[in-house]
Amino acid sequence: MISDDSIVALSSGRLPAGIAVIRISGPKTRFVVETIAGGMVKDRVATLRKLWATDGSLMDHGLVLFFPGPTSFTGEDVAEFHVHGGRAVAGRMLETIAGFDGVRHAEPGEFTRRAFLNGKLDLVETEALADLVNAETEAQRRFAVQNAEGAQSALYLGWRRRLIHARAMIEAEIDFSDEEDVPGSVSDTVWSDVRAMIDEISRHIDGFHAAEIIRDGFEVVILGAPNAGKSSLFNALARREAAIVTDEPGTTRDLLEVVLDLNGVRVRVTDTAGLREAPGKVEAIGIEKARAKAHTADLMLLLEDLANPVAISEIPADIPALRIGTKVDLLKDQRPLGAYDAFISTVEGTGLAELLAEIGGRAAAAIGDVGDILPSRLRHVELLNETKRFLASALSGEERGQELRAEELRLAADRLGRIVGAVDVEDLLDVIFSQFCIGK
Template identity: 80%
Template sequence: MILSDSIVALSSGRLPAGIAVIRISGPKTRFVVEAIAGGMVKERAAAYRKLIATDGSVIDHGVVLFFPGPGSFTGEDVAEFQVHGGRAVAAKMLETIAGFEGVRHAEPGEFTRRAFLNGRLDLVETEALADLVNAETEAQRRFAVRNAEGAQSELYAEWRRRLIHARAMIEAEIDFAEEDDVPGSVSDAVWSDVRALIGEIDRHVDGFRAAEIIRDGFEVVILGAPNAGKSSLFNALAKREAAIVTDEPGTTRDLLEVVLDLEGMRVWVTDTAGLRAAPGKVEAIGIEKARAKAGGADLLLLLEDMALPVDPGAVPSDAPLLRIGAKADLVAGELLVDRAKLYDVVISIRTGTGLSDLLAEVGRRAAASVGEIGDVLPSRLRHVELLKDANDHLRTALAGHERGQELRAEELRLASDRLGRITGAVDVEDMLDVIFSQFCIGK
């Protein structure tokens, strides 16, 4: 796709910085390089040049790179100017470049959108690129890199090829049943493969929860009776005084959250109000919030004061549970040994006992919840919705013996259409603005 205008943006991080990268893409790129750098530079090679404004003044001295289309990120001619990362330098470069006729400032995600429109990326790879830019943990990075390299797209493309082949065989059987080169009664083989494909898609969709945990985080909720040591543990994990700690029951009344990086996983830890019967009116609201939060948790940490155990009542969730014996420094001797047997982990915030063991166990469970990071998983809810829609059409085709082969073939077409929409192999104009608006300007 040939676009008439060129776009420019700051593609590096927040200024000031050591270096600012100004990127331009489009048909005016070569002209801009020649005008600012005093002549053309060698393709795909860094050149150190004096950078000149239109009035002849020197903007800066910097590195210029030129990537001719279609072998560039966007598929168009692309250039990058690497200059000193002061705000004034970057602003002058952007002002100068955008001052040329046919060049304008880029919208969010417009470089990546052009890469998609020019066939350099499909939609799944585009979304994976957004995930890579936003990755904060090792698990997120690895997951995004695998999808950006095309693993997810290849899976959907292979499923779509199988459906197109199945549809071709069914339609050939309908139209050319008398021809010698059309296999006799291909239906059994086709519908057997469709049945297998339904199972493959179902298993793939089941992996979406693991993908959500990688992208959004593993939810850990701390529960327990008042004064069990929940807020003290929360502060120890946060490594700061994030929660108020007092001897007065009911101090914590709202949800407090902190994000940890454990075993390369993003882990959300939430401190909650103490669970007890007959609380005050305000405290009751906090307890209700705690119960609601626990209902959506991936792991519960149920704390109990080992010196003065108090039963918090029924645990408001079916999530996996770790029983934590807190305040171990207040118990000694045989009593400590006996009571320690009641818990999965024994800790003392005051002495630091057991905290590393607790963090290791939470990290292990977080990593186990997503399986192998190398598994191909649906990375977006829209993927899941389209996959389920495709499977609905496949099930209709599989069950439609009495409807005739023509209608069953149409269901196969609709299913392959849904798979194509995931990668953008068929018309997806209605969702492009939503997808690319998630990117920062300059990407």
């Protein structure tokens, strides 16, 4: 697919900057380069040129690179102008290039969309590029790079090939059972492999929560009675005054969140309203939000003021929790009573480093080995579950005949194809590519 029009966009970061990268793709690319750079440049060689506007005025001095299609990112002719990163320079360059007939400003994700439509990337690799652009932690970067390199696609396409082979063998047995070169009965081998594939897909789907943690963060929720020190701990972890701290119970009414990077893992810490009986109407709403948030947590921090310990009730029993004694500095030489996992003082900083290390260790354990191949999108999980459903139906459908069982293998392979974009994904494209920045 070669587009009729060409697109241009600023592909570097926010201006002003040291360098601005302006990218163009499409059939007019060569003409634009020849006009602005005063002649053609060598393929894939950065060349310093004076850059001229169509009215003959000098816009800037900069580097020009030309990547001829189809061996380019988009599969079309692509060029980049590396110019000084002032707003006026970049604006004049974009205005000039978009002024050529057949050239327009790019839509969000349009460069990557052309790469997909031209077969340079599949849909999973495209989604991984979006993750790579948005990566904020080392775990997110490693996960995105692995998928952008095709590891996830290779897994799904491998399953799809096995299903296509299984279907071919079943249909060969149906149509040519009397031929000598067709094995006597392939059913046992085929259905044994299908059964193994169901187990493989199930294990793969089980890794989705780890992928969610990598992408969205390990959820830590701070819970406790009023004045247990929740907001003080929250501010200490955020290293700023993110929450109001007073001696008055019920100061925190809504959920407050801060994002941490602990050893390359994204961790989201949420401060909540103090849990107590008979609160006011507004405070009761905050308490209800706190209890609801606890049910979505990966880890709860249950805080108790050591000088006035008040245990909290009605917390999820199935969510891992750390019981933390706060305000240890107020005890002086007294020995804390009760079973606690940690003691902290936000005034003196006691125990905070150890608590962060414990949270970071649990977050790292939750994602496991970042090198594992995991489903990175909910749509992957939904299609994988449909694949399993068709495979299970094929396995249990002996009374319906081999023809219908072979059809269910086809439907299962079709769902795997939809994940990578090999089959019927037009309705997904606008949603996926709208998540990209303009110049990608």
